[in-house]
Amino acid sequence: MKSGLLLQFALNGLIIGTLYGMVAMCFVLVFKASRAVNFAQGEFLLVGAWLCWGFMSQLGVPLWAGFLLTTVAMALLGALIQAVVIRPLIGEPVISVIMVTIGLSVVLRGITLWIFGPEPKSFPGGSGGATVNLAGLNIEAVYLWGAGAAVIGMAAFAWFFKYSRLGLAMRATAFNQQVAQSLGVSIQRIFIVSWAISALVSGVAGVVVGVVNGISPGLSLFGIKVFPAVILGGLDSIVGAIVGGIVIGLLENLAQFVDGEYLHWGNLYVVAPFYALVLVLMLKPYGLFGTRDIERI
């Protein structure tokens, strides 16, 4: 019985972890391209989920159409944010960029609270009811879809960065901005595109989580969980983000299992990722796959 429960938690962790990995990937994408850290990543999820909810409940469109509309809207939002808020701060110290994205997260959260209210809402047409029975374990069908979408998304990312012209330009920019610029890559376009992709994919993740658990302001905590994942994986490694996301998802669910079965502390699973984060920072600050900053004088 207990091993079955453990397996269930582990599987949930794996699926949630894949979603964490996807959001963490967006974070790393923006960081690699423009050296900007996005503390508003969680709010992107929140805005994406609410947008999709709004399209569905106000316009009455089905889920797939709302989903498509959300991707378009989120890409536009990401591009807009980069152009209006982030661009003036290029070249400013890292503290300023951190602070401006924190300010952004407060604004986005306030706006969603204002428009949609603080109460959790579920997607029209019922949410997460259907479960799939897989070898004796119950998995919510939407999570399975979400995990599938995340894997497809990751494969698409891999293709994009390896073969497409824009992806290669983005990698070149991440490697050395000046050289890329002198070879004719438009840095501004790269920045805008990276923010747009990041917002889009986060919005998609937000919709997936929202469909399963319902949407509430607490959804933005999902974005905070991204930090343990990226620190574990290394800030500038896409592979690291995915691995880190999965590990953090597993850790969170295992903590919930241990807590529920043995310790009864209550909310260990909320803080466990942060303890892991502090531990990683103390032992291996650049994470598993991150590049060590070597400073030359």
Next chain:
Amino acid sequence: MSTGTSRRCGDFRTRYAQEMTWFPSPRSAAACAIGLGLLLLAPLVLKNYGLALLIQIGYLGIAALGLNLVTGFTGQISLGHAAFFGFGAFASAWLSNRHGVPVLLAMPAAGVLTALVGLVFGAPAARIKGLYLAIATLAAQYILEDFFNRATWFTGGAAGANAQPANLFGFVFSGDVRYFYLVVVAVVAMFGFAANLMRTRDGRAMVAVRDHYLAAEIMGIPLARYRILAFGLASFYAGVAGALMGHYVGFVSTESINILLSVQMLGMIIIGGMGSIMGSLLGAAFMVLMPEAVEGLFHALGLIGGGADKGLVYLKEISIGLVIILFLVFEPEGLAHRWRQTKAWWKLYPFTH
């Protein structure tokens, strides 16, 4: 900091001692004294509500100054300042309730306890910086919040803790007027200490660590020590400020100690000016008064009543984020810089170039 333009004509500095005065000029010292005198007379004019706002500005200003010491002067961003602020409030209530420590002693003692906690969480600062440190302090915020909820013996758990009013030889600091003077004394002491710190070897070392840490290390400044020291000092300030808050409100709950308060404190030093002592107070004043102004605007536009005032609380939150963004984009050096420019403009008045 180039204050050259606001100095009087012919005011050349020929000795090091002249560079190390508390105030940039005798005039600014006089202005500060007059300002303080007017402040002491404030209870004669202001009603309780105005005094409550001033008290709030006072203790938040102390907390912001602490954050400015670590972020503005030493260049280490901290996203967990509110957690230390809350720790100070709980520690002071705990010391006075459980251990019978007189409140006036419990406040600085709470500061010391908070400083110890800050040293623990500041330890990663010895190895990491910038973004990594920001994330580490974010983790500290969540870990401490969880601790507050769990440690019932210390905080009273979700129910919160009561804090008694301060008293000195039977004189009870209850009511806004008496507490106001207590806060003024604390503000003067804490700001004086910080201003003095910046005149010393340690203060200059902190600024050197911020400006160019490699150069600072080559000159023999131990980076790790000053980074951790700055964290401890900032936590001390946050702890004292939290204790002042706790004994003023009379009640400390875990709910108000959230990440938004940390963001607000960072907003204060950005608005006031990073690396400016007076700016910390200006920023705190701005952050306290802005929501009031937003509310006043709401009233003036006749939006209260109906469905609109439901959005007011969110609008206040949005305005906090918005001013942070606007200041970073348009005035990254904050109000202190604007103040200096205003002074320079008056001094150079007919010939503005």
